[in-house]
Amino acid sequence: MKLKNPYQDKIIINALMRGGIVPDDVHNELPNWTKVGYIACFDCLQGRSSLCDKPPIKKFLQDVANFFGGDVCEHTFGCRGAQFAVMRTISNWVFENPKYTNTIIIDPNAHYTTNITAEMAGLKVVEVPHMGYPKYIYNPKDFEQKIKEVKEKEKRLPALVFVTHADPYYGNIAPVDEIGNICEEYEIPYAVNVAYTGGVAPIDMRRMKASFLTLSAHKSMASLGPLGYLVTNNQWSNKVFATSESKSGWTGKKFGNKIPNIFGCAIGGIPLISSILSFNYVKERTKKWEDELSKINKFVEDMEVLDGVMLLGEKPKRHHLLHFETERFFEISKTHPKKGFFLAEAMIEKGIVGLHRGMSKHIKFSIYGLSSEETTKVKEVFYEIAKI
Amino acid sequence: MKLKNPYQDKIIINALMRGGIVPDDVHNELPNWTKVGYIACFDCLQGRSSLCDKPPIKKFLQDVANFFGGDVCEHTFGCRGAQFAVMRTISNWVFENPKYTNTIIIDPNAHYTTNITAEMAGLKVVEVPHMGYPKYIYNPKDFEQKIKEVKEKEKRLPALVFVTHADPYYGNIAPVDEIGNICEEYEIPYAVNVAYTGGVAPIDMRRMKASFLTLSAHKSMASLGPLGYLVTNNQWSNKVFATSESKSGWTGKKFGNKIPNIFGCAIGGIPLISSILSFNYVKERTKKWEDELSKINKFVEDMEVLDGVMLLGEKPKRHHLLHFETERFFEISKTHPKKGFFLAEAMIEKGIVGLHRGMSKHIKFSIYGLSSEETTKVKEVFYEIAKI
Numbered sequence: 001m002k003l004k005n006p007y008q009d010k011i012i013i014n015a016l017m018r019g020g021i022v023p024d025d026v027h028n029e030l031p032n033w034t035k036v037g038y039i040a041c042f043d044c045l046q047g048r049s050s051l052c053d054k055p056p057i058k059k060f061l062q063d064v065a066n067f068f069g070g071d072v073c074e075h076t077f078g079c080r081g082a083q084f085a086v087m088r089t090i091s092n093w094v095f096e097n098p099k100y101t102n103t104i105i106i107d108p109n110a111h112y113t114t115n116i117t118a119e120m121a122g123l124k125v126v127e128v129p130h131m132g133y134p135k136y137i138y139n140p141k142d143f144e145q146k147i148k149e150v151k152e153k154e155k156r157l158p159a160l161v162f163v164t165h166a167d168p169y170y171g172n173i174a175p176v177d178e179i180g181n182i183c184e185e186y187e188i189p190y191a192v193n194v195a196y197t198g199g200v201a202p203i204d205m206r207r208m209k210a211s212f213l214t215l216s217a218h219k220s221m222a223s224l225g226p227l228g229y230l231v232t233n234n235q236w237s238n239k240v241f242a243t244s245e246s247k248s249g250w251t252g253k254k255f256g257n258k259i260p261n262i263f264g265c266a267i268g269g270i271p272l273i274s275s276i277l278s279f280n281y282v283k284e285r286t287k288k289w290e291d292e293l294s295k296i297n298k299f300v301e302d303m304e305v306l307d308g309v310m311l312l313g314e315k316p317k318r319h320h321l322l323h324f325e326t327e328r329f330f331e332i333s334k335t336h337p338k339k340g341f342f343l344a345e346a347m348i349e350k351g352i353v354g355l356h357r358g359m360s361k362h363i364k365f366s367i368y369g370l371s372s373e374e375t376t377k378v379k380e381v382f383y384e385i386a387k388i
Numbered sequence: 389m390k391l392k393n394p395y396q397d398k399i400i401i402n403a404l405m406r407g408g409i410v411p412d413d414v415h416n417e418l419p420n421w422t423k424v425g426y427i428a429c430f431d432c433l434q435g436r437s438s439l440c441d442k443p444p445i446k447k448f449l450q451d452v453a454n455f456f457g458g459d460v461c462e463h464t465f466g467c468r469g470a471q472f473a474v475m476r477t478i479s480n481w482v483f484e485n486p487k488y489t490n491t492i493i494i495d496p497n498a499h500y501t502t503n504i505t506a507e508m509a510g511l512k513v514v515e516v517p518h519m520g521y522p523k524y525i526y527n528p529k530d531f532e533q534k535i536k537e538v539k540e541k542e543k544r545l546p547a548l549v550f551v552t553h554a555d556p557y558y559g560n561i562a563p564v565d566e567i568g569n570i571c572e573e574y575e576i577p578y579a580v581n582v583a584y585t586g587g588v589a590p591i592d593m594r595r596m597k598a599s600f601l602t603l604s605a606h607k608s609m610a611s612l613g614p615l616g617y618l619v620t621n622n623q624w625s626n627k628v629f630a631t632s633e634s635k636s637g638w639t640g641k642k643f644g645n646k647i648p649n650i651f652g653c654a655i656g657g658i659p660l661i662s663s664i665l666s667f668n669y670v671k672e673r674t675k676k677w678e679d680e681l682s683k684i685n686k687f688v689e690d691m692e693v694l695d696g697v698m699l700l701g702e703k704p705k706r707h708h709l710l711h712f713e714t715e716r717f718f719e720i721s722k723t724h725p726k727k728g729f730f731l732a733e734a735m736i737e738k739g740i741v742g743l744h745r746g747m748s749k750h751i752k753f754s755i756y757g758l759s760s761e762e763t764t765k766v767k768e769v770f771y772e773i774a775k776i
Contacts, residue, residue: 001451001664003443005420007430020425027423032393034418034662037408037606037613042395042741047500055391063389077465077614080651088508110636112435112643116652119634120476127638218425218657225425225657226465226614246507248498250515255500263468264504269606269613270658274422276389353430 007353011374014354015171015321015366019200019220026222026277033273040268048257049268050074057268060276061229067283068194068213069204070231074241074259075266075275079195079216080113082230083162085261086191086212087121089240090160093189100188101156105146107174108138109167114193118162126150126158134312134325136170140178147186160189165203166196169364170313171321173197180209189236195219195228196321199282200368201289211236217271222278222285227271230262285369292368295375296320299367302379306386312362320368328386330361336388343385350381395741399762402742403559403709403754407588407608414610414665421661428656436645437656438462445656448664449617455671456582456601457592458619462629462647463654463663467583467604468501470618471550473649474579474600475509477628478548481577488576489544493534495562496526497555502581506550514538514546522700522713524558528566535574548577553591554584557752558701559709561585568597577624583607583616584709587670588756589677599624605659610666610673615659618650673757680756683763684708687755690767694774700750708756716774718749724776731773738769 012018022030033039043054050061057075065073076082087104094102104123106114108130118125128146130138143161150158161183163174176192183190191212194203198213199221205213212232218225232240244255244264258264297316303309308327311317329343336342343363344355355363367375400406410418421427431442438449445463453461464470475492482490492511494502496518506513516534518526531549538546549571551562564580571578579600582591586601587609593601600620606613620628632643632652646652685704691697696715699705717731724730731751732743742753755763 001444001448001667003417003661003664005427008420008423012424014426014430016429017424017426022423022425027419029391030422031415031419032396034422034612034658035396035410035415036400036405037410037611037615037659038402038405039393039612041404042402043745045745056389060389077469078651078655081465084651106636108636108639112641112646113652115634115636115641116632116643116646116648119632120648120651125634125636127636129638218655223425224422224427226655226659227425244504244507246503246513248494248496248503248513248515250517251496253500253503255503258500258504260504260508263466263472263508264501267466267606267614270422271425271614273391277391279389357431357433 010348010351010353011370011378012354013352013365013367013378015364016219017354018320018366018368020218020223020225021369022222022224022274023278023281026274026281029277030270030274033270038268039270040272044268046257048259048265049272051257052268055276057272060279063279064229065231068198068231069206070213071234072237072241073229073231074262075272076228076230076262077266078226079193079214079219079228080117081262081266082214082228083113083117083193084120085230085240086214087117087123088261089236090189091121091123093239094159099157100159101150101154103150103154103158104160104162105143105150105158106162107164107167109136109169109172110162110164111168111193111195114162114164123159134310135314136312137172137314140175140182143179144182147182147188157186157188160191162191162193165192165194166319166321168196168321170323171196171317171319172314173318176208184209196319200286200320202286205231212240217275221275221282223275224271227275292320293317296322296367299375299379303382306383320366321364322366323362323364326361326363329363332388333360346385347381352378352381398736398739398741399758399766400742401740401753401755401766403752404607405742406708406754406756408606408611408613409757410610410612410662411666411669414662414669417665418658418662421658426656427658428660432656434645436647436653437660439645440656443664445660448667451667452617453619456586456619457594458601459622460625460629461617461619462650463660464616464618464650465654466614467581467602467607467616468505469650469654470602470616471501471505471581472508473618473628474602475505475511476649478577479509479511481627482547487545488547489538489542491538491542491546492548492550493531493538493546494550495552495555497524497557497560498550498552499556499581499583502550502552511547522698523702524700525560525702528563528570531567532570535570535576545574545576548579550579550581553580553582554707554709556584556709558711559584559705559707560702561706564596572597584707588674588708590674593619600628605663609663609670611663612659615663680708681705684710684755687763687767691770694771708754709752710754711750711752714749714751717751720776721748734773735769740766740769
């Protein structure tokens with residue numbers, strides 16, 4: 001099958017993608033690592049990529065753990081793989097801890113993978129409510145309320161609180177420190193999904209009092225996908241990264257280096273190599289997060305100059321994902337021959353890709369990492385289209 | 389972190405890697421697809437990569453299903469992801485089918501991921517015995533025997549028979565058709581792991597009477613990793629690829645397009661793109677499988693000319709993975725300053741990479757896809773080292 005990437009020279013504004021753009025020098029290196037599937041496995045001696053010294057995957061994973069304030073890190077099949085490992089760990093842990101029930105509490109703006117991985121692990125999900133339109137924020141105290149409700153109803157504590165640091169709908173930043181204090185007080189394990197922040201914003205899981213941090217390399221760590229990381233502390237690492245206990249009956253084979261929660265070994269492919277190559281760049285860019293936020297908030301002001309355009313979610317922005325209500329574009333779509341598709345297509349014609357095709361009443365995108373010229377161009381194209 | 393791929397110009401003979409080498413024209417295309425993590429997701433309208441029409445992932449997956457004799461295919465996080473989906477499906481299915489117990493029967497030469505994914509899904513594993521040194525083959529009738537034993541002991545039928553088509557230890561080809569007939573007779577679901585054959589040898593799951601085929605794109609489909617496929621038939625597809633049934637309490641969010649067994653969506657990254665680009669090449673090369681086997685069997689003869697070198701596993705070879713007992717090299721290692729490491733290092737010095745470092749008494753490798761010049765070179769280097 002012949003394929004062409006039609007967007008190669010476009011400015012990308014897809015909010016999923018901005019943090020996953022590979023820096024040029026890394027991109028130029030990649031052809032040296034794309035001739036074979038198992039590219040990181042030539043010198044694997046112990047049968048698990050995370051134990052490899054050549055390339056120094058073991059050392060790299062320790063660097064990742066340190067950078068995010070944790071003790072131990074394994075790479076995973078995307079952030080969803082990391083979340084699954086947490087959910088499965090908690091699901092097993094509940095069996096040994098009658099103080100807890102297999103209900104977990106999540107925030108109302110969680111990514112769907114939090115629900116799906118809980119479903120996979122057989123955990124029940126209780127959501128904290130948000131305050132609705134237009135900010136969709138919630139009060140950290142509501143986590144305490146839900147903990148009490150679960151305790152009251154099930155006579156046991158919820159087994160986990162799982163919070164989305166920056167959510168995928170509005171780019172709100174969750175009150176993770178306050179929730180961490182509540183979890184500490186009630187002795188409830190605490191996981192924070194930093195898929196949208198880890199690798200763009202400064203993150204310290206110790207300050208959050210989190211036991212688990214789930215990361216997406218292709219979302220926010222300038223890496224190819226699928227790749228995620230799970231960072232944890234020494235207290236939990238022997239549970240979540242427990243090695244296999246099974247023994248194959250007749251042959252007696254054991255798998256002592258393999259970690260079931262990450263499928264034994266999470267495979268040393270090109271995503272992992274790209275992430276190793278990008279990691280210094282990622283560390284450096286998180287230092288410039290405040291500058292990015294200034295640029296982003298200025299951009300929001302500029303967008304809201306347009307009639308019928310309003311930011312949803314908290315203001316000022318503390319994250320790069322932007323969600324606007326765009327009545328102006330919706331009005332145009334009603335009479336445009338391409339209907340709601342006109343907007344994404346008009347943007348592409350102007351060299352900007354990343355709006356969800358078909359959407360015009362609400363749009364989500366990001367200008368994270370764009371130069372001031374590119375940012376100006378995005379703004380001007382929106383202005384131009386608004387005049388249609 | 390700076391990294392260099394030290395093996396870029398070497399002849400690769402790692403048996404894991406030979407089937408995962410990306411053809412040159414695809415390799416040359418890859419830089420167009422490696423600037424951003426979620427490269428296949430620009431035009432995702434339905435929130436699952438396998439439903440995408442642009443790039444035509446949906447159509448491609450149907451092509452993959454057809455090529456292997458199945459009805460439906462989803463891409464997964466490696467073959468282990470595909471195996472996990474099967475195991476999880478069976479684990480849930482047993483609850484609704486009191487005729488079956490949560491014990492599965494596997495072959496004695498299974499890849500470790502079969503054990504690990506069974507462990508993940510809470511399935512017990514019973515192994516069929518092999519006949520030991522030097523061929524390690526087994527009798528398909530032994531599957532029938534084990535089915536009867538499980539039935540006798542647990543008063544129920546085993547829930548699954550899971551067979552490794554070409555095994556990772558000896559490269560023996562399993563008697564999959566005969567086992568398929570037994571499974572049909574006893575009405576036991578049947579999965580075949582073709583990680584080492586699907587994409588190099590002709591495969592037809594209907595002829596095997598298999599309900600599930602698990603594939604590794606980075607092992608045998610000339611693709612970057614991590615990527616696998618699960619192919620199934622219409623009978624099982626609505627179970628193994630069932631969409632999410634969960635509903636998030638307060639917000640009422642549902643995830644109707646997401647498939648929990650593959651983590652919702654298995655993510656459209658560069659491995660998937662590489663596999664789409666390579667697929668025609670893969671289809672064509674499977675037609676030349678008999679030529680490859682002739683070359684391989686000639687090579688085995690040439691190797692066995694060396695004193696103290698003997699093929700393990702079945703003979704003649706019906707697969708490309710070669711496992712030799714190499715007393716000659718072991719003898720050398722005893723007095724060599726590099727001990728057992730001398731062999732892999734001597735090979736690398738001669739431009740050939742892929743032997744497991746430290747091993748000299750037994751070696752595993754493959755010459756699949758090597759030109760006759762390269763094949764001759766590999767042979768001559770072994771001859772040369774044997775003379776040390």
